[in-house]
Amino acid sequence: MPMRQQNPQERIRNFFEVALGYSKEDAQKEAERCLLCKEPLCVQGCPVEIDIPAFIKLLREDKPQEALSKIKEKNNLPAVCGRVCPQEDQCEGRCILNKKKVPINIGALERYAADYGKVHSQKGLSASDHRLSIKIAVVGSGPAGLTAAADLAKMRYSVTLFESLHVPGGVLSYGIPEFRLPKEIVHEEIAAIKNLGVELKTDILIGKTFSLVDLFEAGYKAIFLGLGAGLPQFMGIPGENLDRVYSANEFLTRVNLMRAYKFPEFKTPVSIGKKIAVIGGGNVAFDSARCGARLGSQVSIIYRRGEAEMPARHEEIQNAKEEGITFQLLTQPVKIIGLDTGFVSGVECVKMQLGDPDSSGRRRPVAIAGSNFVLDADTVIIAIGQTPNPLLAKVTPELKTTPRGTVIIDKNYMTSIHGVFAGGDITTGADTVIAAMGAGKRAARAIDHYIKKVESRMAEIKKTTIQDILSLKNKRKITMLTAYDYPLALLVDRAGIDMILVGDSLANVVLGLDSTTKVGMNEMLHHAKAVSRAVTHSLVIGDMPYESYQLNPGKTVENAKRFIEEARCDCVKLEWFDQCLEVTEKTISSGVSVMGHIGLTPQTADKLGGFKVQGKDAQAAQKLIDQARALENAGCFAIVLECVPDKIAEIITQKLTIPTIGIGAGMSCDGQVLVTHDMLGLFERFTPKFVKKYLDLGPLILKAIEEYKNDVLQKRFPGQEHSFSIKNEELIKLKT
Amino acid sequence: MFRIIKKETMAQGITALTITAPEIAAKAKAGHFVVVVAKENSERIPLTIANTDKTAGDITLIFQEVGFSTKELGLLNVGEHLEHLLGPLGTATHIENYGTVICIGGGVGIAEVWPVAKAMKEAGNRVIGILGARSRDYIILEDQLSLICGELFITTDDASYGRKGLVTDSLRGLLQAVEKSTHTQYPELVYAVGPVVMMKAVSELTKEYHIKTMVSLNPIMLDGTGMCGSCRVSVAGKVMFACVDGPEFDGHLVDFLELQKRLNSFKEKEACLNIACPRKT
Ligand SMILES: Cc1cc2nc3c(=O)[nH]c(=O)nc-3n(C[C@H](O)[C@H](O)[C@H](O)COP(=O)(O)OP(=O)(O)OC[C@H]3O[C@@H](n4cnc5c(N)ncnc54)[C@H](O)[C@@H]3O)c2cc1C
Numbered sequence A: 001m002p003m004r005q006q007n008p009q010e011r012i013r014n015f016f017e018v019a020l021g022y023s024k025e026d027a028q029k030e031a032e033r034c035l036l037c038k039e040p041l042c043v044q045g046c047p048v049e050i051d052i053p054a055f056i057k058l059l060r061e062d063k064p065q066e067a068l069s070k071i072k073e074k075n076n077l078p079a080v081c082g083r084v085c086p087q088e089d090q091c092e093g094r095c096i097l098n099k100k101k102v103p104i105n106i107g108a109l110e111r112y113a114a115d116y117g118k119v120h121s122q123k124g125l126s127a128s129d130h131r132l133s134i135k136i137a138v139v140g141s142g143p144a145g146l147t148a149a150a151d152l153a154k155m156r157y158s159v160t161l162f163e164s165l166h167v168p169g170g171v172l173s174y175g176i177p178e179f180r181l182p183k184e185i186v187h188e189e190i191a192a193i194k195n196l197g198v199e200l201k202t203d204i205l206i207g208k209t210f211s212l213v214d215l216f217e218a219g220y221k222a223i224f225l226g227l228g229a230g231l232p233q234f235m236g237i238p239g240e241n242l243d244r245v246y247s248a249n250e251f252l253t254r255v256n257l258m259r260a261y262k263f264p265e266f267k268t269p270v271s272i273g274k275k276i277a278v279i280g281g282g283n284v285a286f287d288s289a290r291c292g293a294r295l296g297s298q299v300s301i302i303y304r305r306g307e308a309e310m311p312a313r314h315e316e317i318q319n320a321k322e323e324g325i326t327f328q329l330l331t332q333p334v335k336i337i338g339l340d341t342g343f344v345s346g347v348e349c350v351k352m353q354l355g356d357p358d359s360s361g362r363r364r365p366v367a368i369a370g371s372n373f374v375l376d377a378d379t380v381i382i383a384i385g386q387t388p389n390p391l392l393a394k395v396t397p398e399l400k401t402t403p404r405g406t407v408i409i410d411k412n413y414m415t416s417i418h419g420v421f422a423g424g425d426i427t428t429g430a431d432t433v434i435a436a437m438g439a440g441k442r443a444a445r446a447i448d449h450y451i452k453k454v455e456s457r458m459a460e461i462k463k464t465t466i467q468d469i470l471s472l473k474n475k476r477k478i479t480m481l482t483a484y485d486y487p488l489a490l491l492v493d494r495a496g497i498d499m500i501l502v503g504d505s506l507a508n509v510v511l512g513l514d515s516t517t518k519v520g521m522n523e524m525l526h527h528a529k530a531v532s533r534a535v536t537h538s539l540v541i542g543d544m545p546y547e548s549y550q551l552n553p554g555k556t557v558e559n560a561k562r563f564i565e566e567a568r569c570d571c572v573k574l575e576w577f578d579q580c581l582e583v584t585e586k587t588i589s590s591g592v593s594v595m596g597h598i599g600l601t602p603q604t605a606d607k608l609g610g611f612k613v614q615g616k617d618a619q620a621a622q623k624l625i626d627q628a629r630a631l632e633n634a635g636c637f638a639i640v641l642e643c644v645p646d647k648i649a650e651i652i653t654q655k656l657t658i659p660t661i662g663i664g665a666g667m668s669c670d671g672q673v674l675v676t677h678d679m680l681g682l683f684e685r686f687t688p689k690f691v692k693k694y695l696d697l698g699p700l701i702l703k704a705i706e707e708y709k710n711d712v713l714q715k716r717f718p719g720q721e722h723s724f725s726i727k728n729e730e731l732i733k734l735k736t
Numbered sequence B: 001m002f003r004i005i006k007k008e009t010m011a012q013g014i015t016a017l018t019i020t021a022p023e024i025a026a027k028a029k030a031g032h033f034v035v036v037v038a039k040e041n042s043e044r045i046p047l048t049i050a051n052t053d054k055t056a057g058d059i060t061l062i063f064q065e066v067g068f069s070t071k072e073l074g075l076l077n078v079g080e081h082l083e084h085l086l087g088p089l090g091t092a093t094h095i096e097n098y099g100t101v102i103c104i105g106g107g108v109g110i111a112e113v114w115p116v117a118k119a120m121k122e123a124g125n126r127v128i129g130i131l132g133a134r135s136r137d138y139i140i141l142e143d144q145l146s147l148i149c150g151e152l153f154i155t156t157d158d159a160s161y162g163r164k165g166l167v168t169d170s171l172r173g174l175l176q177a178v179e180k181s182t183h184t185q186y187p188e189l190v191y192a193v194g195p196v197v198m199m200k201a202v203s204e205l206t207k208e209y210h211i212k213t214m215v216s217l218n219p220i221m222l223d224g225t226g227m228c229g230s231c232r233v234s235v236a237g238k239v240m241f242a243c244v245d246g247p248e249f250d251g252h253l254v255d256f257l258e259l260q261k262r263l264n265s266f267k268e269k270e271a272c273l274n275i276a277c278p279r280k281t
């Protein structure tokens, strides 16, 4: 059932909406016709897959508010889409009843639900609701930008919407005329989006006022570009710069955005004569033509193919005919003729005939030689298409575009610039409102994924603190490895290991000494500095060498501070010894965090009777438990348990509130530590039982070195590719 | 909303407004312009950024009241606001050390040439100024420009100040002097802003001498961002959008006649607005 309309004689004199919409009775009658198909074809035709039968059923039950909510699950702008979507090509075109040419008027029902359901204010977030501190910039406030902004705001991002014009809405505001889409509806939709907490900033041209770099520097974590296709195309024929020759964009912007039809109440003029020729056959041409008619002129549309080939909506073509607009079909302008004053006086055209189909499948129009004629016209509006405005791409060479000027995106809507997304007409060229909205929606989801990925990576590379280590107890296992130099520390850090120990095992595995007690402060600091330079994530622990505290308890604090201040370590580790509690307390009260170390303490291994598992009998085990408790009380943030029976380690781990880090102490400890050289198989001399070799690097390196040796001996290295050359003539000069 | 913090009458019908607009000020360079919407129902009109104070975050616009919109703007006072302000727009002037640059301003074009002269001077050029106006009262910014220009020549139509005649008379005098002299040189660049006829005359003269000449065009604009084509001009036979490709172009390649005609597009309509103007003149 068609909607009621203003009658043509009347509407041609005003800019009020042409289609008047359904009354409640109309809507129910139309809803009754719906078969509520189990496998609805209409839904397949809808680019955003609105559950059409479900909302129609709600309308039948006279529940327009619920019907609207149902639509809004998929479509943020139903009042707009109900009016401007090409339903005949989408849902209505697919409707099963269209087989008998009586499809359900889904557009009219969607519009009815939107107009009657809107009293019901939209639930959801509001501006005052809690937002994430993550800022996202959406540029361009057409359907693509509005949808992306709304969806991102619903995901609680802090969204700023930038628009270059002084009025938001994109084509909805500047292009589509009042009589098809009342601006009040657009403004209501925009108000609803602002209510979601989106901050709207008009009068900002991205590329001029701010560059994309400026936006990132201002803290925006991702940018969505919904800049549309705003660059008007001209034909390149003589006379196009005469007065009263307009691009459709200029004409429509003057009439719609600047409200020239209300001149002089609104101050922007549009100058037209009595006869307007509009060139083109799409929606843009028809909107221009129908505006022209309403401003009191006779309008003819010049189109190079036939009526059946016109890309405009069928409804618009019908409306235009009723409004007295005439068509010059199969006609191509070749020249615009002007007066001496500079104003237009006519359009020279040539007749066309349809030839073979072109790449788009439509038959290609070909000029009929000698068929030239002059069409009387004093105003010309060129509506042959728009492409994306090249302004931003011009100042942002990194933003890759196609030869047609559309911005290139990947399947996740990301442009050639990391963190910059795009969708809508800017990527597709002039398309439809619903296609732009769909792109905005999917891009919002892609941005959400992107942000989450970036954020989690950020969390990983965040510097680990003592607090982080403490909070990991009973949450997840803690990882710790040693490192003594820059390249290895880089790898350990990158792998996301929680703590790196610059251990006194330096003595054995790197310096070739036979006891850890033989390494001193200078060597330790030297290597700790190299490790600190490489680390961004892990907590770095400086291992206090024997001489720095056991030999000189009075110097403990001073030496601990050198690890922090000179080597940029985060804390130090002390092994248990007689005066351990005393020096630990002193060190901690001087502001340096301390990790304890009990069980097999290599620095005092001799006293313990060699490298042996500790705490094997009840008495020895009790001693270990007491030591651990005492260290916790002294203020240690973690304790290493070395070579302790797993059950004892388990008991200690349970009794302590601080984490235990085991090495040869079973799986119950809160974390594990190994000497990296051991687990990589780099240190061959001795491998304790508790080490798992993840890699046998030693033999691999050996093999490589032997190969090198043989290559050199047999003159296989270096080859040409490893050598530098000099020009032959220079060489000759040198020789002579 | 953009607050007006200073208003100054430069000459009868020529007003300077200083406006707080830190984001625009931060980016503004010589040759940039803004689009102004004075009130909610107003037109969008382009005006050159005549001066910028980057530390204070404000810009100064100097305009001549020629029709409704500029008169409406002239009625605004300190403390009031411009409804909308967009910028900086256009391609900034290419500034380099050319050697000698002659900067020519006609009428309110003096305000538009001021920032360019300043930037040329800062780049190390010797700047010669030629200012022209109807009469003495309409010569603006003379003090400011005399600080910048090594030599400053003034012409008035009615001989009330400086030399009687047009800016081209002074320019011709300078060029002829070089022609006769054995030790002086032609300027490397002539930069002219003013009425279309003036820019056309300057360009024709410098063409005879093969001196590179830039002019800043003032076609009718609407959005100022390259989406309407209202501002299109023909340069070397190619259609350019002055708001993004310009507004400066090589004066020897511009179709001034077409520009002049296109400026008449809305005359009829504008006349009807001027009757409704808030301050009937
Ligand atoms: C006259 C006309 C009639 C149409 N009729 C229909 C119809 O009936 N049905 C239909 O489905 N489709 C119709 N279309 C097509 C539809 O309007 C577009 O496909 C849709 O609007 C595209 O949406 P968008 O968000 O990608 O871009 P736009 O709607 O074009 O919005 C882009 C916005 O970005 C702003 N912008 C651009 N560059 C910048 C920048 N550098 N900085 C800040 N802001 C910027 C622009 O000012 C604009 O507001 C019509 C188009 C026109 C022109």
Ligand SMILES: Cc1cc2nc3c(=O)[nH]c(=O)nc-3n(C[C@H](O)[C@H](O)[C@H](O)COP(=O)(O)OP(=O)(O)OC[C@H]3O[C@@H](n4cnc5c(N)ncnc54)[C@H](O)[C@@H]3O)c2cc1C
Residues within 6 Å of the ligand: B033, B043, B045, B046, B047, B048, B049, B062, B063, B064, B065, B066, B067, B068, B069, B070, B071, B108, B111, B112, B217, B218, B219, B220, B221, B247, B263, B264, B267, B270, B271
């Ligand atoms: C890039 C650019 C920078 C400009 N900078 C300045 C400036 O710094 N100071 C200044 O005073 N003016 C400047 N102008 C001109 C200014 O924009 C116009 O004077 C103004 O738009 C006229 O509007 P109106 O409603 O007051 O006059 P209208 O009633 O619209 O027009 C009055 C008369 O001015 C002519 N006119 C209309 N529009 C323009 C125009 N854009 N340029 C020239 N004449 C026009 C008309 O043909 C008419 O004869 C600039 C123009 C451009 C394009």
Ligand code: SF4
Residues within 6 Å of the ligand: A033, A034, A035, A036, A037, A040, A041, A042, A043, A052, A053, A056, A094, A095, A096, A097, A104, A106
């Ligand atoms: S609108 Fe058409 S296709 Fe969709 S459910 Fe109703 S009858 Fe079936």
Ligand code: FES
Residues within 6 Å of the ligand: B220, B221, B222, B223, B224, B225, B226, B227, B228, B229, B230, B231, B232, B241, B242, B243, B244
């Ligand atoms: S003013 Fe619209 S394109 Fe230049």
